[in-house]
Amino acid sequence: MMTTTPQVALVTGATSGIGKATAIALAAAGFQVIGTGRNTAQLTAPAGVTYLDLDVTSDELVASAVKQVIDRLGHIDVLVNNAGVGTTGAAEEFSITQTQDIFDINVYGIMRTTKAVLPHMRVQGRGRIINVSSLSGFVPSPFMALYVSTKHAVEGYSQSLDHEVRDYGVRVLLVEPGPINTPFAGHSVEADTPMPLYAAGRRNYDELLEKNLSSGDDPAVVAKVIVAAATDRNPKLRRTAGTTARIINAVHRVAPARIFDRVIRRFNRMPS
Template sequence: MKTDQPVALVTGASSGIGRAAALALAQAGFQVVGTSRNAAGVTPVDGVRFLDLDVAGDASVAATVGQVIEWFGRIDVLVNNAGIGSAGAAEESSLAQDQRVFDINVFGVIRMTKAVLPHMRAQGGGRIINTSSILGFIPAPYMAVYAASKHAIEGYSESLDHEVREHGVRVLLVEPAVTNTGFEANAMQPDRPLPVYAEQRHITDQVMAEAFKDGDDPATVAKAIVAAATDPKPKLRYAAGPRAGRISTLRRVVPARAFDKQIRKFNRLAG
């Protein structure tokens, strides 16, 4: 099945942003392989092959990347989209739970990147597109560990991009705002809840539920991912939609004290 078409590998493609991205890349002319922890249970997507993948497992990552190379002889684009949410006050989650979030959201990206980089360097080009978030550059009370994982991806991606650019490889960030995917419903809840945070945690859950209900369509993020995959002169960061663009601009231009006040107001925090 060797091909002259560009090949894209999309993690976390069974639903939401990943599914929309896989479909959009296929429509843009890519041979697309999507991954899921249980590929057999995934509803088919036109033009997309599915493979099982656990981004938290070294052997699983190696097997999946190896299979794609065996099929097509190349990987031109890797979209690191698989991730997990977490909610609750930072004090309420065990270290083991925090490590689980990082093992998927951060080390999952690192595992996949290390697996594809040798192939991309050998072929003289490629793009690694990491799904970050506006929470990669703004604070998120009662989502501190998740925000920390996205901040980590921002630093990793920008640093790595400088290292591999001379080899024809780019590492790019797509930064969605709140997206209507049901992501919040599957977020990991704190395993050590404390009464002192219960009321504010409940308020924050309500705030986020309202925000997600009015969130962007996953297709908005998919459009940004396709742009990152195909732009002749790619940007380091792609704000996924007008809302993400506005928040990115505000973060840069609004004075720190005023921005801090707005974060507290949005999250209905006292003081």
């Protein structure tokens, strides 16, 4: 990963939360950082970070943004795919149109930016694509089914793609945060066809999510893990980030399926 000029990192969804903390941490680690957001004109970028407008649901805007970065700085060494949205509601409460919109951001957005940088990374013979997944990328979470399904898709895509591009000097890596103290809940998409029979479960989820986020790890915890993924000489395919993700991952690896199912229901305050 060594170059004669500072390495360049492109971070999507970099104007708040995990993305902003990651941009700051990468800049502190010596990277030239381009951070993206839908509308950055009125925002002040952190030291060492340059903001660039980007809507990851647009093929044209993604291709243009990647070209701008390469034209300006000459190369992209690390792509951090962080842009995404949460969801709140039972799976049955989301219309197919709304589901497609969520996948367009959380899954196809990652695929767009990845496809845009891969040809460049293959030619230069090096690069790392770090996809921000979630604890929900490997465990279920009731009343987050749409969000969880996008993160499961990101996990499968990332692991498979990593094998396809590794021979060209490119790695595709996963970072899996647990509850992080960010405005995640306030930015989550509510189901567009709510149903009375799910109202109590939805309220329980909303209360639990607010409690878990308020007591969650600082975004800097995740940023530190992302910097390690970007810089470690022999990177691991996946890394959890935060206390809860680490504990749940350990239980998931060793507990029998029936026991883990009970853990999930207890963690989500659901009847046994």
